[in-house]
Amino acid sequence: MAVLTRGAYALPGTSLDFKTGNWRSTEVPAHVHAKAPCHGACPAGEDQQAWFGLLQQNNLEGAWRELVSANPLPAITGRVCPHPCETACNRVTLDGALAIHNVERWLGDRAIEHGWAYPAAAPAADAPVVAIVGAGPAGLSAAWHCVRLGLRAEIFEALPEAGGLLRSGIPPTRLPRDVIDAEIERLLAVPGITLNLRARLGRDVTLDGLRRSHAAVLLGPGCQEGKDWSVQGAVPVDLHEGLALLREFMDVGAFPPGDRVIVHGGGNTAMDLCRMLKRAGAGHVTLVTASGLPGPETDPGDVINVVPRELEEALEEGVEIIAHATINRLIMKGSKVTGVEVVSLRKLKGADGRTKRVSFEGTERVLPVDLVVPCVGERVSPEGLEGLLRGGYLRSVDAWGRLAADGVIAMGDARGDRGTVAEAIGDGRRAALAAAALVAGAPEPQEDAREVLQANALNTRYYPPRARSAAPKLPVEARTFEAEIEGCIGSDAALAEAARCLSCGNCLACDNCWTFCPDNAVIKTVELARDGSHYVFDLDYCKGCGLCAAECPTGYIQMVAEA
């Protein structure tokens, strides 16, 4: 029992004895480090928010190290990735998505320029060795992640140099060869990775042999064979399949003659091909694609699957596109094609709920052509993989790429449902994780299962407006077969972009919670708190009003059910 003071005065700060924390009814604030949407959308598994956070602190090398902890080839993906991260970026509704792609390239180039070392300790000399087939992006990524996981990686590549599709499938105007050389050379120098060139599966090594000699076998052979293509059974005698044509051009520097060319397909290879044909002098290059062009009318799932920038540049360069259409009939003169009949179609939901393509009678028109190039995809070369292929691909039933054969894991384009370098890199990481789990005898590898932060969890009110920076680009008339079309965004713009990052789902240390708590129940710490923020909730006093969560710009504070 308190003894009364004269006039009933109180001593300072004695209300601390009164714990208002028991006023909370149902909810309590918590730090929830949700996945930023860029991270959630990144096929390579990068946490862009994390490395942008380091850039905001002007820690450039730290940012690169964080970046390569998922993706060892940022200078490459920073040039070729369709960057779904930017599509997912929550800033898009404010003043434009972050130019993550441009900044990634700038950071990757900077690492090459400054010779920043890949952050991984050399694996033990007697560490288990994982065999990796294919030195494309999937295989290189897998090797890197094996080393990060303490394993040694031995790569078997059929060709005389590493790079895979990076060299054979992407024109230097998008991905200069010196960038490929520099980044791959640096990666291959990481201790613990060995590379065997001219070692073709089925010829120089066998799957069974590798399975016996190595702890696991990761298959990233890529797709080397064009898919069969015909129109109602008709195949021109001088058929040039898209990827083969591209490789041929990169080898000999010329395309077959033809002024009017129709490319049939809808991917990045088709787009590259159209642009190169145009640049090589074809008068009319037309892409016939079943997909739609981006626009308000087009369902996002129906948009042509190419890098938006590439599409924009192709249109600038005069490539014509017939969207929502297919080739219905080839008009042949003998076995040589002289025209194609194009018909409009739509993807429509059938009664069973599955999407079907329906062509519309009465929309047929005939276009004269000199050359038809099918570009409808490639499949895995079966050599050395007998018995493993299903429908031309190494189909896996799980996200890790594990195949029916024990210790054999597929990755990259060979899986049949991949299509980008970033996906291949992500596959390489997952395959390495699966291999590491296998080696360790652990039951299941674990993937980051956190929720992706939704845009409505942010309080965007606190971000000052900042316009998106753009990277320079060669004008149409200056574009050649060699010069890189897109330039570097530059350090100033890159850091300006970094400052635009909303830090979705992660603490900005902005002090809002500390400032706005009416009850002084948010305590600031100089050192990092256990959860990685700089704040601690003092639940002895928190009344559960929810102001900190409402005013947290990044959605990092959320009201959760009381334990």
Added chain:
Amino acid sequence: MTDETRLSELRAKFGRVPPAPDEPSPKPLTLREKQPRFEGLVSGHRACQGCGEALAARLVMESAGPDVMVANATGCLEVFTTPWPQSAWHVPWIHSLFENAPAVASGMEAAMKAQGKKTKVLAFGGDGGTYDIGFQALSGMLERYHNILYVCYDNEAYMNTGIQRSSSTPHAASTTTSPAGKDRMGKRHLKKDLLSIIAAHHVPYAASASVAFPADLQRKVRYAMGIEGPTFIVVHSPCPLGWKHASALTIEVARRAVECGLFPLVELERGSLSNVMPIRSPRPVRDYLEVQGRFAHLMKDKDPRAEKERDHLQALADYNIATFGLAGAAQDANDTGGAAAVGRGGPLVGGM
């Protein structure tokens, strides 16, 4: 008197042993004790969840303290901070009556002057204590030119007694003594333009601030603290209970009040407008009204009376925007968009 004498006196009088200034602390400081700000108003007070006034007072104390003493009018702030024997204050603080805080503060200030001390006197009151019952004492305090910072925590009604209308209650708001009903659309009169009346005393500084813009609020407090003479700040402080909004919306509601023009953030020096916070993109008053239950009767779309009152409130906001030039000429680093901007590591000064 030397510190030593003073300390020994305190020890003799109170049997407590206040640590000497250079005496090492007997135990390491807790995280709470190490906070890098002055905590003049500590935890454990009994304010409702999401109380705007508790927040405003805490922000004011951070910028004003520690060498201050406070005279506090009767009201929520007084009651929720000082139920005997516990006080949430870490400064000398006194509550006398509802209507005399400015006069009590005047006496405290006179005492400081007489004793040659520099401790700044603060006076705190709610809108009831300031706009209404304590108005005369406040006017006297300003006229006599006491060196006092008076802070009015404006939650626009008598909240402590259960949400009765005050002269600060906005037009058409429903309170328990201006309820909306069949014949009435809430309060029939306008919110008193207190700031102009204060400024008419030709005081060095009078300003309005909002809990939604803490950096701006604290800048104003620091500015006022530097002035020798009477200064006045009215802080818009939402009351979730009285305004009938969710406790988590206190800041959002306060922000909308500023952004729609109904609560302009202005500064007056010697009676003249010296600065305003421009509104980056004025919001319709409806955005402000619709999140508060006290205006629920104005949200009936088919009721022409509701429409008329909404238009009236919009006209009042438009009037403020025009009168104070709140539209601004161009984007301003210190406008409603920039003034609360944050970045990694804290608030962004000037919104950049």
Added chain:
Amino acid sequence: MREALEGSLAIARAVALCKPDVVAAYPITPQTHIVENLSRLVAEGEMHTEFVSVESEFSAASVVLGAAAAGARAYTATASQGVLLMAEVLFNIAGLRIPLVMTVANRAVSAPLSIWNDHGDSMAVRDSGWIQLHCVDNQEAVDTTIQAFRIAQETELPVMVCMDGFVLTHTMEIIDMPSQEEVAGWLPPFDFARKLDPTDPKSFGMLVTPEYFAEIRHAHHAAMTRALPVIDQIDRDWAALTGRSSGGLLEVEGDPAAEVGILAMGSTVGTLRAGMAAHAEAAGPARIIKLRAFRPFPAEALREAVKGLKHLIVIDRAISPGLGGIVGTEVAAVLADMADRPRIHNHAIGLGGRDIPETIYADLMAAIRDPDAPAFSVFDVDLEKLAPEDR
């Protein structure tokens, strides 16, 4: 030094001798001359104080509350309506146990408007928890004012020094004004232990629940009771220094063998002294009981003072309508358990400045012989001035 001074000027000088840090006041008749004289002393540099010219008595009381709470010796003065406007603050000051001094130039309370003297104002706040001391003449008022500062400091209670408006405030009298050295040596510096202090930041004016309120009031009552010997002792100390007593708690004068006593407060006592001197032979002798401390009420001293009396006339300068006299009622209550208590004759006299002539002594003495006289009357009422239905 002895000199002829108007009562208000004498009070102003006495206050100045006590060197208050803060004075706040608002003008009201008949207190105005005190404030004006203080202002002049300040203006002439003869008094160094923060003089706060407030906009109401309410603020005057609030300012001295704040000043004393912040560790300053503080003083104010008022009268009549001013007391009532202060009422809320007066209770608050006492409840906070803040030591300060206020002069009340007693005046009737409106309506009807009257600027003249009675005790209606200070009686209205008798339960505020202030010490109330009444002065017979201006010398007592000067001495009591100085004593009041010391009483307030020693008891941590506020002290109201009551002097009759006009009768004292506006009357010239030979005053023996103490010297600055005498006062400085006798009155210790003001050092309020519970003051507002940033080095020891306490909170005052808290909300107290029913669990503790009764104890607070008990403590206040106990403090007032304990103030009785303090008031008495301080008067003795002052007398030791100056040779002048103001009468402690109460003072008995006149014929100790008389069977009739007359109890009064303030300047009425002076009138009775003169009346007795002139009329004792015809009207008979009386014991005059000068009640100086009305709050705290000196019950023990009073019981001692009335021993042997058969009649006690109690003069009130105020009225509690529906009950009667206030002092009379309290005296009756205090003496109720005495075995040989005198019969009490309670009269209100001199309301609203009605002149009290010396002859009142004889009239009062005569009135006790009426066996049917009511226990209370407005003694000098002229019923002819009232409509029959209002008599």
